[in-house]
Amino acid sequence: MDLNRLTRQSEFEWHIPMQGAMRVPGVLFADAELLAGMDDKVFEQVVGVACLPGIVTASYAMPDAHWGYGFPIGGVAAFDPDAGGVVSAGGVGFDISCGVRTLTTGMTASQLRPILPKLAESLFRTVPAGLGSTGRLHLNADRMEAMLSGGASWAVGEGYGTPADLAHTEEHGHMHGADPSAVSPQAKRRQQDEMGTLGSGNHYLEVQEVTEIADPEAAAAFGLRVGDAVLSIHCGSRGLGHQIGTEFLKAMVEQAAAHGLTLPDRELACAPLASELGRRYLGAMRAGINCALANRQIITHLARQAFMHVVPDAVLNVLYDVSHNTCKLETHAVNGKTKKLFVHRKGATRAFGPGHPDVPPAFSAVGQPVLIGGTMGTASWVLAGTGRGMEVAFGSACHGAGRTMSRHQAKKKWQGRKVVDDLGARGILIRSPSLRGVAEEAPGAYKNVDRVVAASHNAGLARKVARLTPMACIKG
Amino acid sequence: MPTRWEHFEHQADIGVRGYGPTVEDAFEAAATALTAVIVAPEQVATPLRVEVTARSADRELLLAAWLNAIIFEMATRRALFSRFSVRITADGTGDRLYGVLEGEAVDVARHQPAVEIKGATYTALKVVQVDGGWIAQCVVDV
Numbered sequence: 001m002d003l004n005r006l007t008r009q010s011e012f013e014w015h016i017p018m019q020g021a022m023r024v025p026g027v028l029f030a031d032a033e034l035l036a037g038m039d040d041k042v043f044e045q046v047v048g049v050a051c052l053p054g055i056v057t058a059s060y061a062m063p064d065a066h067w068g069y070g071f072p073i074g075g076v077a078a079f080d081p082d083a084g085g086v087v088s089a090g091g092v093g094f095d096i097s098c099g100v101r102t103l104t105t106g107m108t109a110s111q112l113r114p115i116l117p118k119l120a121e122s123l124f125r126t127v128p129a130g131l132g133s134t135g136r137l138h139l140n141a142d143r144m145e146a147m148l149s150g151g152a153s154w155a156v157g158e159g160y161g162t163p164a165d166l167a168h169t170e171e172h173g174h175m176h177g178a179d180p181s182a183v184s185p186q187a188k189r190r191q192q193d194e195m196g197t198l199g200s201g202n203h204y205l206e207v208q209e210v211t212e213i214a215d216p217e218a219a220a221a222f223g224l225r226v227g228d229a230v231l232s233i234h235c236g237s238r239g240l241g242h243q244i245g246t247e248f249l250k251a252m253v254e255q256a257a258a259h260g261l262t263l264p265d266r267e268l269a270c271a272p273l274a275s276e277l278g279r280r281y282l283g284a285m286r287a288g289i290n291c292a293l294a295n296r297q298i299i300t301h302l303a304r305q306a307f308m309h310v311v312p313d314a315v316l317n318v319l320y321d322v323s324h325n326t327c328k329l330e331t332h333a334v335n336g337k338t339k340k341l342f343v344h345r346k347g348a349t350r351a352f353g354p355g356h357p358d359v360p361p362a363f364s365a366v367g368q369p370v371l372i373g374g375t376m377g378t379a380s381w382v383l384a385g386t387g388r389g390m391e392v393a394f395g396s397a398c399h400g401a402g403r404t405m406s407r408h409q410a411k412k413k414w415q416g417r418k419v420v421d422d423l424g425a426r427g428i429l430i431r432s433p434s435l436r437g438v439a440e441e442a443p444g445a446y447k448n449v450d451r452v453v454a455a456s457h458n459a460g461l462a463r464k465v466a467r468l469t470p471m472a473c474i475k476g
Numbered sequence: 477m478p479t480r481w482e483h484f485e486h487q488a489d490i491g492v493r494g495y496g497p498t499v500e501d502a503f504e505a506a507a508t509a510l511t512a513v514i515v516a517p518e519q520v521a522t523p524l525r526v527e528v529t530a531r532s533a534d535r536e537l538l539l540a541a542w543l544n545a546i547i548f549e550m551a552t553r554r555a556l557f558s559r560f561s562v563r564i565t566a567d568g569t570g571d572r573l574y575g576v577l578e579g580e581a582v583d584v585a586r587h588q589p590a591v592e593i594k595g596a597t598y599t600a601l602k603v604v605q606v607d608g609g610w611i612a613q614c615v616v617d618v
Contacts, residue, residue, distance in 0.1 A: 094595045406486060407591070437588075
């Protein structure tokens with residue numbers, strides 16, 4: 001991206017001034033090097049989102065932003081339902097409510113290291129991963145309906161986990177306002193055998209070691225100490241979310257003209273929040289959020305079983321579960337007034353600050369845990385939401401490292417077996433059904449997650465709490 | 477223009493592109509490119525035959541609908557497809573597609589599938605007639 005097209009506000013905040021059909025400016029949070037590495041398409045997409053009806057304050061890009069479809073990945077935009085605001089299927093993405101859940105284990109990395117190969121194997125055998133995998137649970141129509149309405153709460157009711165898990169899950173594990181009747185039979189069919197599956201691509205299950213504490217007070221609230229072992233799960237709403245995204249994207253393109261929407265690009269397909277299509281999408285998307293929450297809850301249960309076989313003394317408690325592909329109705333201050341807004345986060349993590357009513361009481365003094373997934377060879381991070389983040393980006397932060405190299409390039413550059421061997425030589429165990437998949441996810445294909453996190457921290461979006469390094473990774 | 481396929485660059489995902497002397501040939505080649513995101517198409521046998529239909533207001537949306545129909549069949553049948561045939565007809569309301577997919581159930585050990593495809597997007601979506609043939613392309617989300 002050409003920095004000459006941007007106005008520098010500070011080292012970590014750059015603006016795209018209003019131009020053409022833009023209704024609000026663009027705001028990019030990153031340092032000059034991260035910005036220079038971003039595709040020009042990110043600029044175009046931030047501008048495109050800024051042209052949508054009812055957008056409030058600005059069209060934002062997080063430090064890990066990269067070329068998405070319609071919205072940039074790493075994009076945040078809030079829409080006012082009282083000002084003709086819209087909801088966009090592309091602004092949420094195909095993997096509705098994809099997110100990260102991190103669990104403490106009650107064990108240290110040193111305790112786990114001698115039995116790590118057994119543990120990795122147990123996790124790999126217990127949690128289905130990769131293309132074509134199915135869960136042990138088959139949902140008939142009634143159970144599908146209950147799952148889509150109840151999310152992780154439903155899963156706990158079915159015996160997958162405990163009520164304590166829900167207290168540390170966004171929305172308490174249950175997204176209100178879901179409308180299972182707005183989810184097509186095709187989407188339900190795609191999901192009926194996929195509950196409790198990890199998926200593929202950048203999704204993973206990873207045993208990690210806490211190697212650095214940056215904020216002792218927040219780390220204590222989150223139950224993290226240097227040397228602790230934790231488990232992180234990265235996945236989403238599986239086939240159901242993908243099918244909802246596919247179907248509503250098409251419907252929003254086909255009905256744009258009827259809704260009086262002139263779109264700068266049809267990738268920006270959206271529907272007025274006040275329209276029947278907009279309402280149906282919100283109902284279906286919230287059901288997709290429940291599906292993702294239930295999925296991560298079931299995987300949590302399976303991971304506990306896998307641990308129990310190898311490390312009976314481990315106690316896996318949910319630190320937090322946070323999604324990074326959503327549109328949620330939230331209350332924010334805009335120009336001194338309190339407004340209810342529909343906040344899209346596409347590859348961006350909610351990062352509510354201290355004292356926010358939606359932050360669990362245990363974390364209220366320090367802010368919401370913000371879980372940032374890295375790569376299997378570098379690191380992941382736990383951050384905490386800030387008051388400033390609430391003011392400058394509707395309480396949002398980055399979501400991961402973000403790719404810097406396409407899958408195509410990665411496949412040419414690396415061989416899966418060598419990636420596994422090289423990581424193994426560094427003490428990181430990889431288990432995956434597909435070596436080609438491992439090659440495409442090679443750590444070198446991603447940006448430097450430490451730099452992305454530092455930019456989020458320095459921009460004030462969220463502050464660093466703990467750095468996690470991989471010990472064993474299950475890839476789909 | 478000979479029928480062929482290729483992938484094109486997208487930072488996070490991957491683009492699929494088909495070329496052919498007719499629009500149907502280009503759609504079929506784009507479908508082969510879709511399979512090649514997951515596995516080398518020549519590794520996929522064809523004992524399974526599935527028929528699909530799609531309809532859309534224009535040719536470009538029809539390409540996305542065609543690829544999404546294949547993605548749905550791959551997901552729900554846990555199958556991969558390597559041979560495709562397409563027939564497109566038009567009426568006053570848009571284009572209709574009838575397609576046949578031939579493939580087999582996924583064998584993870586043999587196919588080593590690289591990644592699951594979530595959906596065909598409207599990013600870089602194009603169906604265009606050029607000298608001597610057609611190009612059909614879009615980015616797919618993986």
